[in-house]
Amino acid sequence: MELDIETEDWPAGDWEELGARAANAAAQVAPELGNDRLGVSLLFTSDAAVQGLNCEWRGKDKPTNVLSFPMLERADLLELAQDGPPELLGDIALSHETCAREAAEKGLSLADHAAHLIVHGLLHLAGHDHETGEADAAAMEALEIKALAIMGIADPYGDQD
Numbered sequence: 001m002e003l004d005i006e007t008e009d010w011p012a013g014d015w016e017e018l019g020a021r022a023a024n025a026a027a028q029v030a031p032e033l034g035n036d037r038l039g040v041s042l043l044f045t046s047d048a049a050v051q052g053l054n055c056e057w058r059g060k061d062k063p064t065n066v067l068s069f070p071m072l073e074r075a076d077l078l079e080l081a082q083d084g085p086p087e088l089l090g091d092i093a094l095s096h097e098t099c100a101r102e103a104a105e106k107g108l109s110l111a112d113h114a115a116h117l118i119v120h121g122l123l124h125l126a127g128h129d130h131e132t133g134e135a136d137a138a139a140m141e142a143l144e145i146k147a148l149a150i151m152g153i154a155d156p157y158g159d160q161d
Contacts, residue, residue, distance in 0.1 A: 001027060002039045002086065009046035010096045011110075018111055022118035025147040030126050032077050037084055040125065041091040042118065050095035065098045066117040074127025092121035112153045119147045 001023050005016045019042050027034035043049075047063035055061040057069065070090040072080070080087060094117055103113035120140075128140045145155045 001033055001035070001089070003042055004039065005042045005044070007044040009049070010044040013111065015044050015114070018115055019118055021151055022115045022147070023122060025150040026119045026122040026126075026143075028150055029143045029146045030123060030128070032080075033089075033122055033126050035077075035080055035082060035087075037080060037082070037087050038077075038089045039086050040089050040122065042121075043091070043093040044114075045093055045095065047095045047097040050093050050098070053093055063095050063098050065095055065102055066121045067093045068121040068124035070125045070127070072125075077126060090125040092118065092125065094118070094121075106156070108156070112148075113156075115151055115153055116144065116148055116156050119144050 003019050003023055005019050007015050050067060051063040053067055054064055068090060071088045094114060099113055099117060100110055103110045123140055123143055129136055141157055145157065
């Protein structure tokens, strides 16, 4: 998977390397993401920018931690041949202020929380959806936990009942 990463309104850090590590881990737990033809745009930005996107594309006038905008249907992704021209899988945007606040509330580093949200966003781009039912939520959560473990990041859901 090819990542096009932009950082604006985020603190200094190796966000490109983090994005690449998260994409690699996600591809290990969801092999459909490992197709070399795939491209993903990953934007590290502000609450204001994410709020604008959330309002425009989802009708929700508030910031959120991560937004995913898939460009391929899951069936098309699963059938995508390894050879051929590049295919845009979709776009992901992470909001700095919301991510930083959530990380602090959970006692996590910003990098670890951002890695979780990148994996979460990539799984959404691959057609996984935690909002379609408890079984789908549990399946997506399990993939996230496995991907984060590959990165050496603890289970973010471990302290929940």
